[in-house]
Amino acid sequence: AAGVIQSPRHLIKEKRETATLKCYPIPRHDTVYWYQQGPGQDPQFLISFYEKMQSDKGSIPDRFSAQQFSDYHSELNMSSLELGDSALYFCASSLAGEGAEQYFGPGTRLTVT
Amino acid sequence: AQTVTQSQPEMSVQEAETVTLSCTYDTSESDYYLFWYKQPPSRQMILVIRQEAYKQQNATENRFSVNFQKAAKSFSLKISDSQLGDAAMYFCAYRRGTSGSRLTFGEGTQLTVNP
Numbered sequence: 001a002a003g004v005i006q007s008p009r010h011l012i013k014e015k016r017e018t019a020t021l022k023c024y025p026i027p028r029h030d031t032v033y034w035y036q037q038g039p040g041q042d043p044q045f046l047i048s049f050y051e052k053m054q055s056d057k058g059s060i061p062d063r064f065s066a067q068q069f070s071d072y073h074s075e076l077n078m079s080s081l082e083l084g085d086s087a088l089y090f091c092a093s094s095l096a097g098e099g100a101e102q103y104f105g106p107g108t109r110l111t112v113t
Numbered sequence: 114a115q116t117v118t119q120s121q122p123e124m125s126v127q128e129a130e131t132v133t134l135s136c137t138y139d140t141s142e143s144d145y146y147l148f149w150y151k152q153p154p155s156r157q158m159i160l161v162i163r164q165e166a167y168k169q170q171n172a173t174e175n176r177f178s179v180n181f182q183k184a185a186k187s188f189s190l191k192i193s194d195s196q197l198g199d200a201a202m203y204f205c206a207y208r209r210g211t212s213g214s215r216l217t218f219g220e221g222t223q224l225t226v227n228p
């Protein structure tokens with residue numbers, strides 16, 4: 001079965017640079033979520049979208065922005081990168097509806113040097 | 114705000130034995146869902162099992178089952194006939210009953226399976 005696709009899988013950036021992470025949800029899934037997982041930590045929710053509209057917002061820094069496109073894929077844009085932004089970034093997708101299971105992509109490992 | 118607590122940072126079990134991972138949560142919502150996710154060394158997040166708060170019957174998926182105690186706000190995961198492939202970090206997660214809402218995770222329990 002098709003899974004969530006994230007690209008790139010690994011990304012190395014320098015401080016103050018910009019990064020763009022992409023997420024392609026499972027076919028027919030219309031809701032996308034972004035999570036950040038630091039070393040030794042649980043995943044922290046950043047933001048989610050349903051039908052291109054923001055549906056929930058967590059502790060996403062103002063330096064980050066995200067959107068969902070008409071084909072349901074999503075992009076997370078990160079500017080003025082800091083060392084503390086180094087983490088594993090997960091995208092998850094689900095069908096609409098309360099309690100729908102969220103299926104996670106393999107993650108993008110971002111390293112900021 | 115909802116919180117999820119896993120009080121066991123590490124657990125170990127012998128292959129073929131049974132192990133139970135604990136999770137408690139706090140919420141004022143009446144409509145919510147609970148999940149267990151597994152994260153092996155590959156770091157992939159894999160959904161293990163799901164429980165609807167409105168259902169009294171405990172969810173079961175093959176060797177994995179839960180003990181859902183709504184009044185106590187407890188949601189433990191039982192793994193029967195443990196296998197080496199079960200070794201992973203296990204996260205308990207909570208989600209409000211609203212479309213598009215976030216998962217709130219516990220701190221995780223690292224499970225070791227000894228041959």
